[in-house]
Amino acid sequence: MPRIAKGAVPSPNIWHNPQIYELENRAVDPDGVIDTAIRSVRPWTGATILDIGCGTGYHLPGYASDAARVIGVEPHPDLAALATRRCAALPNVTVQVAAAQSLPVPDASVDVAIARWAYFFGPGCEPGLKELSRAVRRGGAAFVVDLDASRGSFGEWFRAAVPAYSPRLIEDFWSRQGWNRLELTPRMAFTRRPDLEAVLRIEFTPAVSQRAITETEGLEFPYPTLLRWRLF
Template sequence: MPSVTAGALPDFKPAPNQGGNIELYEVENRALDPDGHILAAMRARAPWAGRTLLDLGCGSGYWLGGYADEAAEVIGVEPDPRLLPLAADRGPRVRVLHGSAEHIPLDDQSVDVVHARFAYFFAPGCDAGLAEVMRVLRPGGTLVVVGNDLRAGEFAELLQAATGALVLAGGEETDAWWAARGADRNTVRTAWRFTGRADFEAVLRMEFPLKVADPWLAAHPGAVGLSYSYTLFAVDKPAALLRAR
């Protein structure tokens, strides 16, 4: 099993929206996809019931407990040491390890499904991370990557307005990169839905520059959420070839 030592993750860059404001990021996670469309699409493409699931870049582990309700084993891998204790506290049925997309501390062919939400480490030029995922996947296993769809929804409009201030993961270049690697693409349209205006404003200002967030909020004084579109890229590891008799 490859080992990972503290500070030995050159592919890791801290995410300011999560590691910098953990409590507010938890509020954001609770508002994501309130009707469960993303989970349903992920489950339909790569069921994890009774299987071993790796949540790569699991952050504070918000999704780990839910996965553990169905999977035989759930493993979270996270590069940010600030988030590891929080992820480890998500329940006794999850295992959390320090690692990254290019340095997964698991044996070859040891997991069935890999999830990567908002995986900015999977974009054009990130073949090393994809190769590492393929190493730990069992034959016939699946990687599912959730990202932002830049083509539809109010969140996409905000992303477009913030171009130059944020690193965007999406668009035709990303689609072509995944297609060349045998992935299929699915669009899931859903929403952010908060319980109150104050939380919504705080999260929007965390995710976007004030010059983008404040005008949008002023133009939508009663909003406690917005429309949101996601992309799901899924790629399968080829099943093992049967031995010739």
Template sequence: MLPGAVPSPNIWRHTDTYETENRAADPDGRLWQAMRDALTEGGRGGFAGRTVLDLGCGTGFHLPRLADEVGPGGSVVGVEPHPSLVSLARRRVRGLPRVDVREGVAQEVPLPDASVDVVHVRWAYFFGRGCEPGLVELDRVLRPGGTALVVDNDGARSTWGSWFRRGYPHLDPPEETERFWTTRGWTRVGVDMGWRFASRADLEAVVRIELRPEVADAVLAGHDGLEVDYAVNLWVKHQPR
């Protein structure tokens, strides 16, 4: 494992269930739409034709979709510190032109200065208090006019937000998280992303890789159905042109 990697027990230890979680997320494409909107605001160019870095790409779940979004004129690079996830990501994108996966960490991104237009970071435990070296790297690798997009849980609202606060009481409260990003020039876009599962067994398995057993038992006992109201924050920062 590369130094600087932050333990991510959900995807490291339960890789298949994490895939189920990714498949259940954003069933109506609201998060993708919010990212497209962020990339086009102020007359900016959107995804098409851009070079995108997916930082902390895990098994590369989002790489094929990002490749579709950038289209034939663009390219995608995934960076991930966990060697077996790097292998899975490479296998996933084998045969896709203009998609590459590299081993690396946010604190030392294996890319040249000013070489990407968009940085996409999802469920990045390595961002938050103490991650300043990674944020400096984002500024380094982004081209002038480029955009960084960081997606993470919104503990302030939604059913998942309340479960998350219950499961991780030691994490910064939502207002601290907001202060962390906004004082560094980031803008928050709230997105009602949602989770929609194919079966109750899938929903329960995913909740159990995200929350401690006693918290998972309690929240599942109080929640019926296959969907969970799940709000996320999309943090956006544009580089000066």
């Protein structure tokens, strides 16, 4: 049995509930504001893209439709197997079991590295940042997309569910790294109320998810997001 790659930070939402996480991925950002922002900083048509922490590979086919080559890296072997299966018919996609701290790519071989919903890039992730500097070639860029827990109802729910989480400390860490930042507010929009409730239940503790469900009317809510990047 393959092991979870060293350095992986547990991700209970997708590790334990990949099918519900799939519903979440489908619901996030129907307007494409995140990809539009990334592509306006560093276009990826014809590029080599590295998706770090690709999970079940939800974003790989989208990248592969414009990029020359896409490499998904995921430390959890079961999720990496799902990503491989999802992309089996796409000749320009490969998936490898690995973590951000030890990327399985040659030096200066990547144009665009993207880590999405990447809580593992934060205080203590210096080995991963060093790997990015090694792997991304001159003219390339690295992006980290993550929840902005300092804003909105979603941020409040997250802070209530994870009281030890400090948006201030995360921000201080990134400002010391000298990365750029952009606040985005994509929608998380569902077609069925049971899907919205199932997703809120995998994101928070039972008490906080109940509160989030009660406070959310209809089928969507804003999803405060931070896009961070560095050009190489």
